[in-house]
Amino acid sequence: MTSSSPERRGGAATSVEADLGWALGVVFRRYAKEAAAALDSVPGGPRGYQVLTTVTGDGPKRQLDLAAQLSVDRTVMTYLLDDLEEAGVVQRQPDPADRRARLIVATDQGKEAVCELERRLSAAEHEVLGSLDEGERLIFRMLLQRVAVRADAADPVDDACALADADDITKT
């Protein structure tokens, strides 16, 4: 048993209005698990895969740019690349334009691996959305995409008001 059932939650819960947070959490964790399993062979798991696909798709990239683009701490990027390099899927090359920087490039082995990994990941996605038919899946992805685009644009700083009037419940 990994999570509580939705009906268990308090408050109003018509079968459709059922807790959004619960559903989101369950689906996200499930996908994360499936993806992690699919990408099990990549050092660093999903994040290692992201690095690999990025350098494969975009071509050579400097370490810091890569870190910024993927929202990974630069210190974490160091460890990640250590492992990926040891696995032989990427390589650190000197940047001819700046002797401080390193250009990260995918090896042939890395490029090959991406194809196989993409297939596995795609299968994992299909698995997670298995309860929807083709049409529903399309609608779901479309709506989710719309929500995500807005969510990605929104800044947590915008919620200053929400935080401001969130006085301590112990004083209510």
Added chain:
Amino acid sequence: MTSSSPERRGGAATSVEADLGWALGVVFRRYAKEAAAALDSVPGGPRGYQVLTTVTGDGPKRQLDLAAQLSVDRTVMTYLLDDLEEAGVVQRQPDPADRRARLIVATDQGKEAVCELERRLSAAEHEVLGSLDEGERLIFRMLLQRVAVRADAADPVDDACALADADDITKT
């Protein structure tokens, strides 16, 4: 900047087929952030809120049962309850049926707090789904719910096959 843009990802990406993992992650993290802000006043944040709503809705519960139901480690539950009790929203009472066990009950203050917190949480949900109109929101929640129910039922153990043939990419 918190996350990479979807078009940045490698592979095939028609605007609708855009990366499911990315969208799920963004929406989930956004919701988690909003919820954490809305539940800022509860010790333990969202998890403290879950404990509070559970004992408010289901009535007194033993600590271990509560931990199992919410998938929280029993050692974590101890700290969580310490904080919630100190805040005055729940109480540990001796279980008349078993002197080892403690029954967790919500205080009046705790019950009051739940109402306010539910309102805030509901507002947060509305905010996250803000890019959808009423009808779309209903469809989205319905589909998400369907996906979640299946995802919740599925066991990671079922993926033994996926893990089995996930040989190391370094040897491909």
Added chain:
DNA sequence: TATTGTTATACTCTATAACTATA
């Protein structure tokens, strides 16, 4: 002997700070 709950310890992940080599 097994179980409830607590405490202490260790482990993982991530972020911070200090360092080097270049610019």
Added chain:
DNA sequence: TATAGTTATAGAGTATAACAATA
């Protein structure tokens, strides 16, 4: 002086193990 990358260190969060009280 500032920046790219590395290393060492410290912090949060979580899990493991040992413990006291009771069954």
